[in-house]
Amino acid sequence: MTDSRWVGRSYETAPFEVTEQSIRDYMAAVGDVGEDEELTAPPTYAMVYGFDAYWQLWTDQEVALDVAHLVHGEQRFSFQRPVRPGDRIRTTGRLTAINARNEMELVTFELKARDAEDQPVSDGTALFIIRKA
Amino acid sequence: MKTLRTLDFEQVSPGQALPPLTKHVTVEQIRQYAEASGDHNPIHLDESFARSAGLPGVIAHGMLTMAFANQMVTDWLGNRSLLKSLHGRFAGMVVPGDDVTCSGTVASKDDGTRRVVINLVVTNQRGEKVFNKGVAEAEFPPQRSSTHAA
Numbered sequence: 001m002t003d004s005r006w007v008g009r010s011y012e013t014a015p016f017e018v019t020e021q022s023i024r025d026y027m028a029a030v031g032d033v034g035e036d037e038e039l040t041a042p043p044t045y046a047m048v049y050g051f052d053a054y055w056q057l058w059t060d061q062e063v064a065l066d067v068a069h070l071v072h073g074e075q076r077f078s079f080q081r082p083v084r085p086g087d088r089i090r091t092t093g094r095l096t097a098i099n100a101r102n103e104m105e106l107v108t109f110e111l112k113a114r115d116a117e118d119q120p121v122s123d124g125t126a127l128f129i130i131r132k133a
Numbered sequence: 134m135k136t137l138r139t140l141d142f143e144q145v146s147p148g149q150a151l152p153p154l155t156k157h158v159t160v161e162q163i164r165q166y167a168e169a170s171g172d173h174n175p176i177h178l179d180e181s182f183a184r185s186a187g188l189p190g191v192i193a194h195g196m197l198t199m200a201f202a203n204q205m206v207t208d209w210l211g212n213r214s215l216l217k218s219l220h221g222r223f224a225g226m227v228v229p230g231d232d233v234t235c236s237g238t239v240a241s242k243d244d245g246t247r248r249v250v251i252n253l254v255v256t257n258q259r260g261e262k263v264f265n266k267g268v269a270e271a272e273f274p275p276q277r278s279s280t281h282a283a
Contacts, residue, residue, distance in 0.1 A: 022169075025168070025169040026169045026170070028165070028169070029162070029165040029166045029168065029169035029170070030166065030169075030197060030200035030201065030204065031156060031162070031201075031204070032200065032203070032204040032207070032208075033135070034135045034136070034137045034204075034207075034208055035135065035136050035137060036137050036212065036213055036214070037137075040213040040214055041213070042200060042203055042204065042207065042213055043203055043207070043213060043216045043219060044196060044199055044200045044203045044219070047170055047172075047196045048169065048170050048171065051170060051171040051172060052171070054172075055171070058174075067174070068176070068182075068185075068186045069186060069187070071176075071192075071195070071223070071226075072194070072195035072196065072223050073222065073223055074220075074221070074222045074223065075195065075196070075199055075219075075220070075221065075223070076218070076219075076220040077218060077219045077220070078217060078218040079216060079217055079218065079219075081214075082213060082214040131187065133187075
């Protein structure tokens with residue numbers, strides 16, 4: 001069981017520079033290639049510009065989540081504005097809960113993404129399930 | 134390549150089904166998603182590691198399935214900027230070779246706020262839910278004579 005004293009720990013990404021190539025690579029990978037009038041990232045691209053916050057959590061040696069047994073259980077996003085090439089987005093993720101349920105551990109991670117003017121871009125909440133080894 | 138064209142809010146009605154979207158998931162697509170997203174967790178890429186972690190083999194990223202649900206909604210909206218929220222549970226694993234189908238239904242429509250709520254589910258080729266309790270919310274721009282708001 002992960003130590004609950006890590007609840008409240010937060011992680012911040014470096015500014016993520018959104019490029020046309022990065023958006024197009026994501027669109028090709030998921031197969032969502034419809035063309036908007038102006039190139040706009042699919043909203044779930046939030047996982048790309050925010051990814052380093054997740055990565056920092058998963059690799060935090062002190063928190064030591066059992067990532068080999070971690071699966072994504074639930075995800076929530078809200079989108080405050082579209083994301084386009086040229087955006088610089090910084091995401092902060094915060095470990096907000098660790099709960100035991102049955103044979104599993106539930107880890108809640110809440111994220112806020114903001115642009116270069118410090119205006120909100122998107123919010124996310126991920127629930128990870130850690131299965132028993 | 135398809136050009137998206139914004140749906141007319143007046144054409145939306147509660148109970149309406151969205152055009153479903155089916156995707157055939159492959160090892161290549163999972164690798165491509167890992168590259169594009171940065172998520173190189175070996176449970177998605179390394180067959181023997183995935184088995185040692187108690188999985189049947191490599192599994193697709195949950196976020197790939199959610200991206201399919203996202204696409205079904207934004208293809209229907211015809212405009213990625215209208216989507217305001219997306220939520221759901223990863224109810225089952227998706228493995229290479231699966232055919233997953235996204236389905237959606239308009240749950241409600243508010244003429245005042247011009248908001249539409251859509252219920253979503255993704256099932257595999259056996260009819261098992263792999264993504265459930267899905268909800269998307271969209272907000273249409275204020276009514277105007279031109280429909281070409283960016």
